[in-house]
Amino acid sequence: MSGYIQEDIDPEELAHRTELASAIAGSVRDLIDATVRTEVGETDIAEARRLIAAATEILRKDQLPGPFGIRFNADGTKRSWGNAVLGRRNPIAPPVDIRHETEHSWLEVDLGPQYEGPAGLVHGGVLALVFDQLLGSTAEFQGVPGMTGTLTVRYRRGTPLGPIRGEARVDRVEGVKTFVTGTISVDGEVTAESEGIFILPRWARGEVPEAMRKSVGEG
């Protein structure tokens, strides 16, 4: 399976690289927020663009040939730094930290102005994105991972931009299909609910190592 990469990086070196990844992604997130909300004029825009182009050129000095993929390290940790929801080095990702308890998984994240849909509210597609990852990761953590086959979302009321909480649990497992349900709430009030059917694809059946089943998309 291309894109799933096995590595052996010294844990101390890995911690250092993780710090750097979070730092650069954090800076670019700040830039995104500043861009969405800027009111400066033409001269400042031109100057900012010049500086951004210079920064881009520095980052382009050494690039991966393609996407980051999912990397498993010899120490048992894994990295999906390009993931659109969790990715440590992806400024598009909020990024979300998903916590796993015995029976359920949850997350808390602050969704800023770059995730706006209706005025002042989180874009529905962004909520679906968060659900997809939260429900998929929940299935993985329970040892019954899969690709998203079907994801349904019921938007009960608008979700204001700002802090949200997501929760999910595995409802049932039927053969290769894992049914997961979840909610997103704000100040204790549910604004959206979701059900996902995660299917262990044909190519993975019977050959997914136990250790990988709980860790395909985290990190």
Ligand SMILES: CCCCC/C=C\C/C=C\C/C=C\C/C=C\CCCC(=O)SCCNC(=O)CCNC(=O)[C@H](O)C(C)(C)COP(=O)(O)OP(=O)(O)OC[C@H]1O[C@@H](n2cnc3c(N)ncnc32)[C@H](O)[C@@H]1OP(=O)(O)O
């Ligand atoms: C180291 C390797 C580890 C491999 C681990 C394996 C899986 C985990 C993979 C990824 C997880 C990774 C990371 C993150 C986790 C979550 C967040 C992100 C999730 C995503 O962002 S993921 C991208 C979007 N997602 C896709 O890109 C899927 C494209 N699609 C396909 O890859 C196939 O389409 C697939 C696999 C869905 C099915 O294909 P298939 O050939 O394996 O299925 P098959 O025909 O055998 O059906 C078996 C039973 O599922 C029923 N069934 C079939 N399709 C259904 C559907 N769509 N909805 C509801 N039920 C369905 C049948 O009716 C039958 O049901 P029954 O058994 O009752 O008859």
